[in-house]
Amino acid sequence: MKVLVILGHPNPGESFNRAIVETACRTLREMGHEPVLRDLYAEKFDPVMPMGEEKLPIEELPESVRREIDAVREADGFVIVHPNWWGTPPAILKGWLDRVFRAGFAYSFSANGVVSNFTEKRAQVFTTSNTPRDVELEVYHDPLENFWKTIVFGLVGSRDFGRRNFESIIMSSPEERAAWLTEVEAIVKKRFAE
Amino acid sequence: MKVLVILGHPNPGESFNRAIVETACRTLREMGHEPVLRDLYAEKFDPVMPMGEEKLPIEELPESVRREIDAVREADGFVIVHPNWWGTPPAILKGWLDRVFRAGFAYSFSANGVVSNFTEKRAQVFTTSNTPRDVELEVYHDPLENFWKTIVFGLVGSRDFGRRNFESIIMSSPEERAAWLTEVEAIVKKRFAE
Numbered sequence: 001m002k003v004l005v006i007l008g009h010p011n012p013g014e015s016f017n018r019a020i021v022e023t024a025c026r027t028l029r030e031m032g033h034e035p036v037l038r039d040l041y042a043e044k045f046d047p048v049m050p051m052g053e054e055k056l057p058i059e060e061l062p063e064s065v066r067r068e069i070d071a072v073r074e075a076d077g078f079v080i081v082h083p084n085w086w087g088t089p090p091a092i093l094k095g096w097l098d099r100v101f102r103a104g105f106a107y108s109f110s111a112n113g114v115v116s117n118f119t120e121k122r123a124q125v126f127t128t129s130n131t132p133r134d135v136e137l138e139v140y141h142d143p144l145e146n147f148w149k150t151i152v153f154g155l156v157g158s159r160d161f162g163r164r165n166f167e168s169i170i171m172s173s174p175e176e177r178a179a180w181l182t183e184v185e186a187i188v189k190k191r192f193a194e
Numbered sequence: 195m196k197v198l199v200i201l202g203h204p205n206p207g208e209s210f211n212r213a214i215v216e217t218a219c220r221t222l223r224e225m226g227h228e229p230v231l232r233d234l235y236a237e238k239f240d241p242v243m244p245m246g247e248e249k250l251p252i253e254e255l256p257e258s259v260r261r262e263i264d265a266v267r268e269a270d271g272f273v274i275v276h277p278n279w280w281g282t283p284p285a286i287l288k289g290w291l292d293r294v295f296r297a298g299f300a301y302s303f304s305a306n307g308v309v310s311n312f313t314e315k316r317a318q319v320f321t322t323s324n325t326p327r328d329v330e331l332e333v334y335h336d337p338l339e340n341f342w343k344t345i346v347f348g349l350v351g352s353r354d355f356g357r358r359n360f361e362s363i364i365m366s367s368p369e370e371r372a373a374w375l376t377e378v379e380a381i382v383k384k385r386f387a388e
Binding site for chain 1: 204205206235241242243244245246247279280281282284285286288289291292295333334335337340341344345346348
């Protein structure tokens, strides 16, 4: 299996987001899979979709977007890692979706309605936050769960989906973070089992 | 009143988003208010928050971000206009929030919890979409309402808040769009009444 591992976090050095990515990649390799890392900040991915891009055929898109589309096409699944900024992904990852998960590729319109094109691709999302879990669920209605599970992977049809949020990063101990990474390993093993 | 009018739409020419902005600005001027337009695509606003920016004092931020913060500080309210892309704003506007509505400015942390700093600023959001209203509400749980009302303006404390979504843009007739603009005028008049 090829698994596209997408990181939307500004820190190129040590961060818990990066530790999740490294754990996920290592686990996938140990399983005999091929992780393909997309560190969107390192790539300097431009998240601003210009006017009319949605109407262009894929072969006329900028190379930087076509490259992402090719990687998504070849992938059997996704691991997505990012912090919670305003109940949504950082803009760089939001715009990656705007440009890469495009109509006619990730989903299509037919006479019978919307057709999901990623039904065979698995998806695992890991998010991090500092908001207490009860506030995130009760006050903010768990917006990242709705975004990834229902809106994004609901539309493109990836039913083999899971998400785990780790909080509070800022208050966590080294022991807690180590236990979380062990959990990342177990989740990745289960999600991408043959 | 100074009202910051923020547009997050790629089309520099004719679009219904732009027609909303023009109607809002004209109405505000007729009321004796001062609309201050931020067309984020025209400004080429960079929505990608670099590492560590959240820790910088405002005076050390890039000029392009300080300029937005100054405009927000001086504003008595906001009109925000954008299309619905994946139940969230386009990345350019998402990142404007990431960088401009920063901790220590839009909200602060105190010993007693989060303090909202924009309680006196009014907010009106206009969004556009092509998804049928019942699908947006029942399947996707009205994510833009949750995002703007509860997450963003809930946290910064703007209780004088309203949002109107217009759909379906793609199926609308010229008469329908004209009626919608009349509604925009009425909403702006009410929201920004003395």
